[in-house]
Amino acid sequence: MLADRIMMRRMKSEHKKMVREKVSRLRGVLEGKRTLLIVMQDFPDPDAIAASAALRELAKSYQEVTTTLACGGFVGRAENRALLKYLGLNIKSLQGLNLESFGAIALVDTQPCAGNNGLCRDVVPDIVIDHHPMRPQSRKSPFFDVRRRYGATSTIMQEYMVVAGVALSVPLATALLYGIRSDTADLGREAVQADIEAYLALYPISNKRMLGRIAMARVPRTYFRAIGMGLKNAHSAGNCVYTLLGSVENPDIVSEIADLLLRDEETTWALCIGAYGNQLLLSLRTSDLQANAGRVMGRLVGRTGTGGGHSVMAGGQIPVAAPSAEAFHKRAHEVVARFLRVLGNAGAPPSLLMGDDGEDQEAAAIWR
Ligand SMILES: [Mn+2]
Known part of the structure; x- marks a missing residue:
């Protein structure tokens, strides 16, 4: 018992030392920089x-630095827009920016060449902070902190703020707490002790009423239409469920519907596919804790796409050359066939999740 406790304390002090070193190296990379560009995933x-909001505050605590937040897509989900409003953040479109005009570039919650961010492959960011599996390209950055076991990048940033002695405002603490909650499904999915500790430290200083408001943000009618489409098109085969959404207005809905489908008590794997721009977007979830959803996703996207993730959740994208309703439809069905094959359900006859009286909507037209 005592030996365990001593061991625990030693681990904790070593961890603190590691975080302290990271923070001081980060400070070194930012030194003398007047402008910082923080790039997030496209959505x-x-x-x-x-x-990202925390990194902006940390940089500001070091020196006078103007931070710009950007992404290649947009913030679509109502909850996330509510969060931005609460934080007073403005996210710019990456396409409209001249990268060379920034003193430093940071990638947060994503990595170079991950396929889900708009940073060109030949740009080496100065800073990479993420919790997805390490990509070799990240090692080229002067500063990288990639902790694949962590449930959220927000946990890494919370540790930085504590070690750097930067006080968190109520909105920032609330946002970090919400970030951990949403990436770990309320600490129930892929959360480690560090996530729990960060959560507990943030809880007393966060605004609970705001948390409720963000989580229950009002949504446009197109949200219900997409959910309806996802449910009507949902098919079950063996322990798999999949659905095709057609063209989506907001890419976030793809992962939201995958989460919803995984709640089916007879399902172990849920796949949701939608089309956005010239890409098919894939979201995969599993309830099998021993699984590797990231690896399954790698097989679904093949060589033409990009994708990855954690053990129980993964995302991917497949560019479709000459996108048309027919091309999307065809590719989506290829992905579904691969999905059933990879998970050993190729022989299982698919049936409508909502039963035989649910009408089968899936037609090439939904891909527009
Ligand atoms: Mn994350």
């Missing part, structure tokens, strides 16, 4: 938004 989630 930033609460974890990316909160962690």
Whole structure:
């Protein structure tokens, strides 16, 4: 018992030392920089938004620095827009920016060449902070902190803020807490002790009423239409469920519907596919804690796409050359066939999740 406790304390002090070293190296990279560009995924989630807001505060605590937040897509989900409003953040479009005009560039909650951010492959960011599996390209950056076991990038940033002695404002603490909650499904999915500790430290200083308001943000009618489409088109085969959404207005809905489908008590794997721009977007979830959803996703996207993730959740994108309703439809069905094959359900006859009286909507037209 005592030996365990001593061991625990030693681990904790070593961890603190590691974080302290990271923070001082980060400070070194930012030294003398007047402008900082923080790039997130194309469709930033609460974890990316909160962690970026924290990095902005940390940089500001070092020196006078103007920070710009940007992404290649937009913030679509109502909850995430509510979070931005609460933080008073403005996210710019990456396409409209001249990267060379920035003193430093940071990638947060994503990595170079991950396929889900708009930073060109030949740009080496100065800073990479993420919790997805390490990509070799990240090692080229002067500063990188990639902790794949962590449930959220917000946890890494919370540790930085503590070690750097930067006081968190109520909105920032609330955002970091929400980032951890949403990436770990309330600490129930892929959360480690560090996430729990960060959560507990943030809880007393966060605004609970605001948390409720963000989580229950009002949504446009197109949200219900997409959910309806996802449910009507949902098919079950063996322990798999999949659905095709067609063209989506807001890419975030793809992962939201995958989460929803995984709640089916007879399902172990849920896949949701939508089309946005010239890409098919894939979101995969599993309830099998021993699984590797990131690896399954790698097989689904093949050589033409990019994708990855954690053990129980993964995302991917497949560019479709000459996108048309027919091309999307065809590619989506290829992905579904691969999905069923990879998970050993190729022989299982698919049936409508909502039963035989649910009408089968899936037609090439939904891909527009
Ligand atoms: Mn994250």
